[in-house]
Amino acid sequence: MADLHVPLDRAKGGLAAQIATELRESIRSGRLVAGTRLPATRDLAADLAVSRGVVVEAYEQLVAEGFLLSVTGRGTQVSPLGAPARRSAPAAPTGPSQPPHYGHRPTSPDLGHFPRERWLASIRHVLTTAPVDALDYSDPGGVPELRRELAGYLRRVRAADVTEAGVVVVGGVAQGLSLVLHVLGPTTLAVEDPTSQRQLPLLRRAGARVVRVPVDDEGIDVEALARTGAKAVLLTPAHQYPTGVVLSPARRAQLIAWGGMVLEDDYDAELRFDRDPVGCLQGLAPDRVVLSGSVSKSMAPGLRLGWVVAPGSMAETIGLARGELDLGSPVIEQYALAHFLRSGGYDRHLRKMRREYRKRRDALVTALGEHLPEVTVKGIEAGLHAYLELPPGWDEAVAAEEATRLGLPAEGVAPMRERPGPPAVVVGFARLPAHRAAPAVRALKVRMSGQTID
Ligand SMILES: Cc1ncc(COP(=O)(O)O)c(C=O)c1O
Structure with a gap:
């Protein structure tokens, strides 16, 4: 358990913010390393002679920002994700790619x-029931149990037109796209x-010549396409x-009539809140749509588990390519995901997370409406992010940086555009507990009031 040195200026007030700042700086500078267990809130409150609520608030803020992890039964720890990535200096770009962002x-x-x-229960199930041979090299397109479960799931939840043979298990949408482009060969995409903007280097590296097509309030402009x-x-x-x-x-109808090959990135489709479920395009034109999805938004990006649904013999070709490139995905996790799907664990988890994210989204939208009505909120019917159009004069890079500091991870949209557009940021609400939304938005308003560039 770390013994913390946290100097406080009581005359200044804002004790929770002072504690959070001190801990954040300690993590950034490496004084507190990943995995360090922090004192229980009661103990730190006693050490600092403040109320326990003050320490709870500081810890919650840092959990929301990703600096700390709160693990049931093991207290609060310094997050392994927080410190090193923030401390390392960005490497100079080499070749056409930007430095990767982790x-x-x-x-x-x-x-x-x-x-x-529940995931542990699935892993335990696999390890206690799988025959010895199950741990050997497997079909590089994915273990049959998982392909079967995914086909059933995608038919049921995404209205996909798919059987087990059409599913390839991959390490996420990113790898799925790389493989699809690999088998398509040099393509104007x-x-x-x-x-x-993170996908563009991947697409180019996979051999695509990228051309950009504008998106308006109805989605991609198919005539321009x-x-x-x-x-x-x-x-x-x-x-x-x-x-x-x-x-x-x-x-959708225009796109199907267009007649080309559609690569459908279904990255967060299961997390929908207000609108009726929209089936995937693949279900409408299974002979011309390649559907990619993953558990990165529904469970965790670090699992690196996803799927591609491809028409005709293309699924087999992708599996063969996978076999030649790297022999496939880890099998224990594949069997575990199959068990998680089969046992209803995945559906239960999604239901729970939808409820929670909806609360967080509503709290953010309400707070923005009350405290920053000059910001236009868009794109909130699904997923884990909102698209905020900023008032004229706001610097989107500054807004993104300030929002991120306040526990609302954000990015400016300018680097994502080829054509100019109004200043906007993408803001993730998944990690900000509902009760922290209003304070975060109020603080953002204060910080931005000194930043506008008239
Ligand atoms: C639009 C979009 N597509 C795909 C991905 C990559 O997903 P995966 O982790 O499944 O490779 C992301 C990740 O953030 C994303 O934002």
């Missing part, structure tokens, strides 16, 4: 809610504008990243 993203889930017990001459398009129809727009029924 750690929290605005779209990351609240990992404090990872279903540790249309990509939404704006889009996730047709004018590019591209034979394939990558898009996020259920919840466009970053704008949060849902592809309208008219655009």
Whole structure:
């Protein structure tokens, strides 16, 4: 248990913020290393002669920001994700790629809610029941049990048109896209504008020549897509990243009529809150849509577990490519996910998280409406992020930095665009407990009031 040195200036007030600042700096500077257990709130409160609530508030703030982890039965620890990534100086870009970004993203889930017990039960089930041979090299396209479970799940929840043979197990949407592009060969790929700028290096490295197509309030502009001459398009129809727009029924129909290959990134589709479920495009045109999804938003990105649903012999070709490239995904986790799906654990977890995220989203939207009505909130029907259009004069990079500091991980949208647009930020609400939304938004308002560039 760490013995902490936390100097306080009682005359200044704001004791919880002072404690949080001191601990944050200690973690950033490496004085407190990952895994260090912090004193119980009662003990630290007694040491500092403050009320316990003050320490609880400081800890909660740092958990929301990702500096601390609260683990049931093991108290509060310094997060392994927080310190090192923040401390390392960014490496100089080499070649065409930007330095990779690890750690929290605005779209990351609240990992404090990872279903540790149930996942452990699934892993234990696998390790106690799997025959010895199950641990050998397996079908590089995925173990049959998981492909079967995923096919059933995707039919039921995403209205996909799929059987076990059409599913390939991959290490997330990112790897799924790499593999699909690999088997398509050099391709002119249309990509939404704006889009996730992190995906662009991946697409280019996989051999795609990227052309950008604007997105409006109905989703991708299909007429503009047709004018590019591209034979394939990558898009996020259920919840466009970053704008949060849902592809309208008219655009869906236009897209199907367009006739090219559609790579459907279904990255957060299960986390929908207000609108009726929108089935995936793959269910409408299974011969021309390749669907990719993963458990990165529903469970944890670090699991690196996802799927590709591909038409005809393409699923087999992707599996063969996987076999040649790296022999497939870890089998224990694949069997565990199959068990988690089969036993209803995945559905239960999703139901619980939907309720919780909805509360957090509502609290954020209410707080923004009350304290920052000049900000326009968009794209909140699903997923883990909101798209905030900023008032003229706000610097989006500054707004993103300040929001992130306040426990609302955010990114400016300018790097995601090819065409100019109004200043906006993507803000993740998954990690901010509902009761912290109003204080965070109020603090953001104060900080931004001194930053506007008129
Ligand atoms: C739009 C979008 N697609 C795909 C991904 C990557 O997902 P995965 O972890 O499944 O590779 C992300 C991750 O943040 C994302 O935001």
